[in-house]
Amino acid sequence: MKKRVVSLMLALSMVAGLTACGGDAANSSSDSAASAESSAYVAEGEEGKVINIYCWNDEFRTRVEAVYDKVDHTSDDGTITYLTDGTEIHWTVNPNQDGVYQSKLDEALLNQGSAADDDKVDMFLSETDYVVKYTDAAADVAIPLTDLGIDPATDLADQYDFTKTVASDANGVQRGSTWQACPCLFVYRRDIAQDAFGTDDPDEIHAKVADWATMKASGEELKAKGYYTLAGYADTFRAYGNSISKPWVEEGSTEINVDPQIINWINDSKEWLDAGLLDKNIKGQWTDDWNKSMGSESKVFGFLLPAWGIDFVLNPNWDGEAGAWAVTDGPQAFNWGGSFVHGCAGTDNPEHVKEIILAVTANKDNLMKITKDYLDFTNTQSGMKEIAEDETFSAEFLGGENPFKYFQPAAASISMTTLSPYDQGCVELIQSSFGDYFQGQVDYDTAKANFEKAIMERYPDITAVNWPE
């Protein structure tokens, strides 16, 4: 009898558990359906007390602290920023690498419907590599700016056009905004330039790196003196990868198209590496070896970096005296990175979201402050023109040079029309798969096969990879 009671209870608990799981699935699907149908992007009622912001480092936080006038102070550990009106900003930081940030954000967005008001995501950031995924009209997770009360035509008139296009969905509705545009330049060590070429003048150095062939020829001169032209093959990837003619995955397709430019990158990288123009010990970016290659002991001549790269990556890694670096135009104009700010559908703080977006991305004075404090290339066409022409502006880190003289024209030539939601995976995995090929561990075809395996693991809906003939 007792045994029967116990077994009955166990069986019941099991059934209850199973049905509970089934119920969950049903609930979540109806939730997402409801949020898709409703036209209201924001919760009714008063502003919430907590603003949750998802991001991958403290870059945006420092920008908000610098220019948002309601900021009172930030806790010592950097997780909570207190505003003067009593509201708290809670920062949720997850690393960008390997898609960790995206998967954490996706989890939160899928739970957005059932989360308590103070736990809802109010704002989130996205990078150029995957901004399309979040501005997608079908996904409908980023609030159109007009629904927040921001009119892109007037409020964001001074922004670079390509940043506005990138942040818009397929119907042309802008769903995000950014405080930066990211044209890349060639940043080089003055002492190495003096040693190898007898000059560190930006214009003369530009003549040495004007295009890939010239750069390769100059690389031989550097090599003769014991220097590497660039740190590693990953450093040229964005120059090739961001000038592809078609997106990695076309809208509505489930096949990856590898652009001929990527093949050029593979061939050139192999050639450069075998010629000894790159340091073969540096296998990628963001690694310890890469960081050290920016130090004073390093033999690396230069890097292709955007403005944030100089401030956020190069500067902290440089352990020598200020003024050792200089910038000039590289072999190719390209854009690398860019952090977009989105209001999140379902937020209970629409007013704060609007204020923050306007303060950080639309206010020219604020943007100029960010430029002067952080050397960031900000999203104000008129402001960048002014600073490029400003004879008095000089960056101490660059030996008194005004880098905006080079950045500003470079930004004008950027067009970004070939983005797809799969970019981050493609960019990361093609580099790691072909890294083995560059290092001589596998042949070309094996590297191709490894890329196909890795990409289909990362994106289950990808059915094929097409390589150019």
Place this chain on the structure above:
Amino acid sequence: MMKKSKSISRAKYGYFFILPFFVTYFIFSLIPLLDTIRYSFFEYYRSGLRIVGPNFVGFDNYINVMGKDFFQYMGNTFILWIIGFIPQIVIALLLASWFVDVRLKIRCEQFFKVVIYLPNLIMASAFAMLFFTLFSTSGPVNNILQSIGIVSGPIDFMGTPLGTRLLIALMNFLMWFGNTTIMLMAAIMGISPDIFEAASIDGCTPRQSFFHITLPLIKPILTYSLITSLIGGLQMFDVPQILTNGQGNPNRTSYTLIMWLNNLLRAPDYGRAGALSVYLFIVSGILCLVVYKMINNDDEEKRIKKLQKAEKRKVK
């Protein structure tokens, strides 16, 4: 009356006391387990923010997962396990027999026990990050090797399959040999000292007493270590994941089955991940059975053979 009082059973309290375990087991282990198996028959994944499925697809996931990759990754897993396990069990046996040997009179025995166990307390991922930095081409290990003149240029430890695999094996060895040592010591201490005493009176050398007394008598614990280590090895994940950035490079030679599972789960592709989990479950079940049978049958067979021999002798 008497009969009734005799039939009082307190077993029901026992059931009550074990109930919490069963309830939590059902909710947190059995149901997810069954769900995993259920979803392995469905096409069910997320593409960006779009959920696809669940659509019933029968054994498609199983067929999809079972390719030549599966065997390659399984091979990787076993190679990584074996090159870590062999030194681990040898060193652990050696240390265990030293520590319990009264004649050696090892001082600060407790201290050493703690020290060899310490690496196990570090999180495997933190340990892997430490090794990643230590053995990078511009890391401290290369600096030391270069400065004392052993090598001229930096060694690219993680650039070759052998180097990467050896590093992973070294980490697994360092993390687990202390644990195994403690386990084996407990087993050796469980052997009655009388046996060793009798053996030494009979003129048994330490080597003989180790191979003929210690080893056979700790067989159950050795089996246990082998099986737990085998299951642990099959689940090897965090060390190679961190050390190789999740790709098992170069050329996927350090890519283990669980790293594959992790990459599928992160997509997330519940269908294929479920099918892979079921395969793993089956593989570990079979392996445990094989090891268990191998070691136990051995005993049985020997006993039977001895009996048969004795019988034969009697007949003669």
